Amino acid sequence: MRRLPARAELPPATCKKLEKESKAIADAENPKDEAERRYGNARKAKWFKPVVDSLGAMSGVGQRCMLCSGSEASQVEHFRPKAIFPLEVMKWENFLWACSICNMNKGGRFPPETEPGERIINPLEEDVWSFFFIDEFGNLTARWRPDLNDVDPRAAKTIEILTLDRDALQETRQNRLDDLKARVQDSLELSRHGNLKQADLRSRYDEWRTQPFQPDVASYFLDGPGRLESPFAEFCAKAKC
Numbered sequence: 001m002r003r004l005p006a007r008a009e010l011p012p013a014t015c016k017k018l019e020k021e022s023k024a025i026a027d028a029e030n031p032k033d034e035a036e037r038r039y040g041n042a043r044k045a046k047w048f049k050p051v052v053d054s055l056g057a058m059s060g061v062g063q064r065c066m067l068c069s070g071s072e073a074s075q076v077e078h079f080r081p082k083a084i085f086p087l088e089v090m091k092w093e094n095f096l097w098a099c100s101i102c103n104m105n106k107g108g109r110f111p112p113e114t115e116p117g118e119r120i121i122n123p124l125e126e127d128v129w130s131f132f133f134i135d136e137f138g139n140l141t142a143r144w145r146p147d148l149n150d151v152d153p154r155a156a157k158t159i160e161i162l163t164l165d166r167d168a169l170q171e172t173r174q175n176r177l178d179d180l181k182a183r184v185q186d187s188l189e190l191s192r193h194g195n196l197k198q199a200d201l202r203s204r205y206d207e208w209r210t211q212p213f214q215p216d217v218a219s220y221f222l223d224g225p226g227r228l229e230s231p232f233a234e235f236c237a238k239a240k241c
Ligand SMILES: [Zn+2]
Pocket: 065, 066, 067, 068, 069, 070, 071, 098, 099, 100, 101, 102, 103
């Protein structure tokens, strides 16, 4: 997970169409079946394209999955699952852009409605870094809650359901972190010898922030609480970013 921009506005015609579809589902005798049918048709229809385009744009360069940041996203993920919330199937506020692994892992799981546990985290609605941190090995980890004397239960449930601790993700997160640290250290070294000016550091920083390779690591260490850690703190002070 990573910090994402605020949800974009859809073109008015697309909003209208989504509203119309939602109304038809609500009025149907069997809303669940009607939602499945209408959503299946919508995914193949031209009018739905602005939805997919907007989700892709909010995901940033490389359109990494909004949930794991690991793979290219290709599926509309219903935050509130289709099977349990048919009236939310055509709601823009319910759409995320996800990879097939995350979409499949989440499936119909949505505590507390579907199983005991806390609500999972929506990266488009909440500040993910108040729930998680990335450690020195690149592990995405639930934050400790002193008031509960335990890890944050929502973060822990989110990691469990989406398997955000899967080996492939941990590995690429660690690679990205090692790579980012090496670039930052190299830039600081060049700057110490007068070979890079503040503007050069700043342009490197901007470039790293838009690289699509495991962007959760960049989000945490360049834009999030990880900025306070070495060597990022020294870099950000010198680059004035
Ligand atoms: Zn994913």
